[in-house]
Structures are given as structure tokens and as C-alpha cells.
Amino acid sequence: MLIDRKLLVVLLLLLSFVGFGQKPSRAENAQNIQIDSLLLKGVIAMDRANFDEAIANIKKAEALSLESKNSSNEAISNQLLTKIYYELGQYELAGPYILNAIKLHQELQELNNLGQDYIIYSQILIKTGNSEKALPFLENAEIIYQNQRDENSRVQLATTYLYEGNIYQELKQDEEALTRFQEAEALLKKTQSKNNYLLCRVYLQEGKTNLQLGQLDPALEYATSAHEISLNNNYPQLEVDALNLLSKVHSERKEYEEAFSFLSLYNQKRLTYFGDANNNVRNTAIRNALLANINADDYDPGKRVQANKITTVLIIALFTILCLLALSLYKNNNLRAKANELLQAKNAELMIAKENAEKASVVKAQFLSTITHELRTPMYAVTGLTHLLLSENPTEEQKKHLDSLKFSGEYLLSLINNILDLNKLEADKVEVEQATFNLRKRVDDVLFALERSAQEKGNKLTLEYDEEIPDQIIGDPLMISQILINLIGNGNKFTRDGDIFIRIKQLSRNDTQTYLHFEVEDTGEGISKKKQKDIFQNFTQGSVQINRKFGGTGLGLSIVKRLLSLQKSKIELESTLGKGSKFFFDIKYGLAKSKANEPEERVYNIDYEALKGRKLLVVEDNKINQMITRKILEKNEMECEVADNGEIAIEKVRFEPFDLVLMDIHMPGISGIEATQKIREFNKDLPILALTAVTIDENIDDFYLAGFNDIIPKPYKVEEFFFKIHNALKRKNVIL
Incomplete structure (x- = not known):
């Protein structure tokens, strides 16, 4: 049974910690108390098997949770409703609630509750004939509870192994099933609290599996242990199952007297616990009971007429109840059929949406594949011709411009690679290079490349560089160039006749590392508080008007955020609308062993x-x-x-x-x-x-x-x- 009598205590503890660390308002506090009260009433009603009252209270709690956006209580409500509908056998109603509970617990990272959700949903799938589909959910629960060390998690993990074993047993994979049951047994024996009911079920399944594999001695041992636990703890159903198993094992061992003895005991106990004796015995008992109560008044004709009238009324009442019950079943079947039709329609819509998404993904991949080649080919001409011109003894002024062109070409190539290879960048699979380079030279190259565009807008670039920073550091030189070009370019784009300050300061330093702080501040348009949350998303700018006024793709800050994330850093922003913006971040770089004659970036050993x-x-x-x-x-x-x-x-x-x-x-x-x-x-x-x-x-x-x-x-x-x-x-x- 899914409903545990200890659930009330667990729920009380859980509700006492919901919202811990946040001080709710008075109205929110009152609403939370009301939700908690309804949930507790629902659990108490569940414990008393008063399911209608339980459903009513829990649904009210769910509605209030949705209204107050209390995801934790909404998830609890959904889990409880699932358990009730499961007990009532209404699996089509239980399914949507547990799926929503899974979604909410995933978002809330409430792993213990999520593990329970997976176990419950797996049982619904098993009951509806989808045992194989249940396995992935049980495996998810297994992963969650394997990482926990408390007593309850061990029990939940043992339960998971038991259910997995049952499925493998159903799929005729007896060796795999036996492994799962043995793992469950080992866990239960380690727990301090006695979980005799669960252990008894595990022993029964181990006995059945060993019997299937022809391993009769361990089968008998497990069946005997299960029978002893069921007798000592008054588990009627498990006792009957153990007797049936003992009979089968002794029969396979050709111990027919013992097999017959356990079979007789099995039939006796089954009839005692779960059914009447045969019709003759029952009729005899009824006749004796009637004879024992006959007296002279029973032969009075008036009383006989009165008794007949009462019998007629009772028959009519019974017939009316049966009619109402049939009508109710008819309506329920209609509702169930409509719900199934709706689910099928929704599933069809989801399949179409899935196919469309897959087609769009293929088209996107094809587009990126084509455009990558088309862009890289002319870039080859740009970088190659730049190299050739640099090797033909240009003047100092020409060399300065060619160096700038070479630097810009390298940056543009890196930008093309990062933007077009979206799957790689979004999956954080871009590798961070570890090369020795001169940070001051890199920064000067960036400023030289951007100087002309700044002058055209009347802006002044001012560098404040900490001279304590080592000449040679170890890190990714191209990434820091990309980051600074994007940030300075962004400031230049939104500033006119103003200043852009680039500040680089050493925060700390030891024998192997230096910790640097970077700032890029402008006196431009600024960014509203509302837009600051979204400004680092792909293709996002302050507004449509800003896009039309200043241009750009809206990718620069998104790329900055991703590149810093790869280097275990993050971008931060301070901005006031109309007064300007300041972007800042911190990065750790390694230190070169020797400062003298240290080559920048990679050295190629070529003869x-x-x-x-x-x-x-x-x-x-x-x-x-x-x-x-x-x-x-x-x-x-x-x-x-x-x-x-x-x-x-x-x-x-x-x-x-x-x-x-x-x-x-x-x-x-x-x-x-x-x-x-x-x-x-x-x-x-x-x-x-x-x-x-x-x-x-x-x-x-x-x-x-x-x-x-x-x-x-x-x-x-x-x-x-x-x-x-x-x-x-x-x-x-x-x-x-």
C-alpha cells in the first residue's frame, strides 16, 4: 500500500520547513497556515480511509498553493492526490498529478520527494501494463537514493530494488531480478529500524526467483524465513504467499508429504483470511443459526405478513441502489472515455510539435554547416594575404595597420567559430587554451583596433592599468581579447561624446597565480533595471528602438557571459539609465616560471x-x-x-x-x-x-x-x- 501511516509525521516536519530562510508577509503566512491545515486534514482523512474528504481538502490546498505560487505545497498536494487515486484504482487520474509533482520537485531540487515521485509513477505504469517504461523512473530513484546516507533513503533504495526485481522477473530475466532482490536484502539488513514487512516481501521474491532458476536449497531457505516473519508479525497475505511457495518448493524437491501438508495449510489459511468455506458448510451454518432462534411467535400469520412487507421494501431499496450504482458507473465510463480521447489528442499534438522541433533542428544544423564553410573560406584569404603583406617589408606605419588587421582577423575568426558552432558553445565544450602571453600587449592591441571607431563617435578611451601585474601570465589570450572587444565595443556603441574607462587591477598574487579585476565603464545611455536581467541573453538589446538606433546583433554580451563562465568567472553589471554602465569581472591567471624572454602563446619547433x-x-x-x-x-x-x-x-x-x-x-x-x-x-x-x-x-x-x-x-x-x-x-x- 502506498499510503503510509507515518506520512502524517513526515508531512508535519516537511510543512514546518517550507519557506525556511524567508520571512513571509502576514497575508502569505496566513495563507500558508491555511494550506498546511488543509493538507493535514487530508492526510488524517487518508489514514481513516475517508478518501472523498481527503480529496476535497487536498484539492483546496492545491488551489491555494497555485494562487500563492507556493510550488512546494503544490507538489505535496499532487503527490498526495496521486496516492489516493492509486489506492482507488483510478490510475488515469493519478498519472497527471504525479507527473506534475515530478516536474515541480525537479525544479525545487527536493530530491527525497522526487525519488518518491519516481517510485509512485513506476507503480502506476506497472499497474497499467507498462512495466518496461517503469524501469527508467526506478533507475532515476535509485540514483537519487544512492547518493543519500540516511536511514529512510536506504529503505527507499531497497524498495526501488524490489520493484526493479519484480519487473525483471516479469520480463523473464531471473538472474537480473535475483541481483536486485539481493541488493534490497543487504540494504534492509543494514538498517537499524525493523522493516519486517519489506524484508518479508524481498525473501518471498528471492525464493520465487531461486525456484525459477532451479536453485531449490536457497529457495526453501528464503520461503521458510518469509513464513517465520509473516507469522511473528501477523501479515496474513504474506503468510498465505509463503505457504504456497513452500508447497511448490517441496514439490520440486520431490518431498510430496511436506508439499501436501503446506498446500492444505495454504488452502485453510486462505479461506480463513480471505473467503468463506464451500456452499454446503455455509448453508449448514445458516440453517443451524436459524433453528436456534425459532420460537412460537415466528408462526404468527400477522408477523409473517409484516416480515414479507419489510422484505419487499428491502428488495426495492436494494434494486434502487443497484440502479444508481449502474448509472454512476456508466457516467464514469463516459468521463473516462472522454478523458482518454483528450489525452490521445494531446499526445498527437505533442508528437507533431516534437517532429517540427526535430525538423527545425536539422534545418538549423544544415544552415550552420553551410554558412561556416562560406565564412571561413574568405577569412582564409584575409589572414593569408595579411601574412604575405607583413612578410614584404612594409613601412612602420603600414606594419602597424597590418598588425591591427591581423589581430582583428584572428578575433573575427574566433567570433565566427563561436557564433556558428552554437551547439558546442551552449554545451560549454569550447576548450580554454593555456598559453603564456603579455596581457598589456593584448589590451593595447584591443584599444588600437577600437580607437578609430571611438574617435568617430567623439569618445575617449582611457586605460588604467596596474603596473604590479606580471608581464607574462598563463591563460587564454584570445578569450580575454574577445571579452574586452565586446565590452568596449558595447560601451562605444551606446556612448557619444563621452568617456570609456578600462581598468585592470591586481587583487592578489602568490607564487603560482594572479587574481585580476577588470572593469569597463562608459558614460552612455545606461540600462534600465528591468532590462538588466535579460541583457546577457542571446539576441537581446535594451529595446527595439535601441536596436534601430545603434544596430548590432545582441550577441556580444551573451558571448562575454559564456566565455567568462568557461574560465570560472561571471560578468556583473551596475547601470543607471541616462548616466552610463559599468561591467566588471574577476579572473585567475597562472604565472610563467620565468619572466625573461618568455615567448607569447605557443612555440612551434620547425626546421x-x-x-x-x-x-x-x-x-x-x-x-x-x-x-x-x-x-x-x-x-x-x-x-x-x-x-x-x-x-x-x-x-x-x-x-x-x-x-x-x-x-x-x-x-x-x-x-x-x-x-x-x-x-x-x-x-x-x-x-x-x-x-x-x-x-x-x-x-x-x-x-x-x-x-x-x-x-x-x-x-x-x-x-x-x-x-x-x-x-x-x-x-x-x-x-x-
């Missing part, structure tokens, strides 16, 4: 002399990309040939010697993957690198399976480009 004279084949259909890749290679005195597509590449490799192939993936005709697979049919050793703008729907492992030795994602850093070429040639012993 450029060994690369000179090596012959490479570049397979690329984009003419600009061909030119850039060729020039970068030839600048290092490497020989380079170009193939416009995969078919030409295959023929060139077949008839000409090459030290390495750089293969694009997306080309007209056959793809780079197909071309590589065909080359591998006649040349297993030639190093082939994928030089491609990888899309989000491509699995990196597929490249290696196709025969590629490595992947160089476009656009790339030139140092990384040569580093991968050098490694590939070295692994194949082309160079030493």
Missing part, C-alpha cells in the same frame, strides 16, 4: 631549412586560396604544384613524385575524402593533409579513416601551417 626544396601538391578549386597557399610555400623556397580538383590530383600523384599533398575537402566533382581514398589504393605512404574549412557536421575521425595524416583547419596561423607540414614529413622520414 625551416629542412623544408626547403620539398615538392608539395596543393589540391584547391578556389583560385585566391591557390595563390595564397602557393605564395606562402614558395616564400619558404618550397616547390609547389596546383590541382584544381580531385580527379587531376589523383593523376598527378599517380605519375609524379611528391613529398606531401595539401587536400581541400569541398570541391566540384569528387570530394577531397574520395580523392584521398583513391590515392591510398596505390600509395599508402604519401603524407596527405586536409587543408579545409571544417564544417560542424563533419566528424574529424572520418578524415583519419579516409587516409589523411592530419588536418589543418582554414584559416590557420602560418606557424601552425608549417608546423603540421614539418611533423607529417618527419613522421614519414622524408626529413630527419
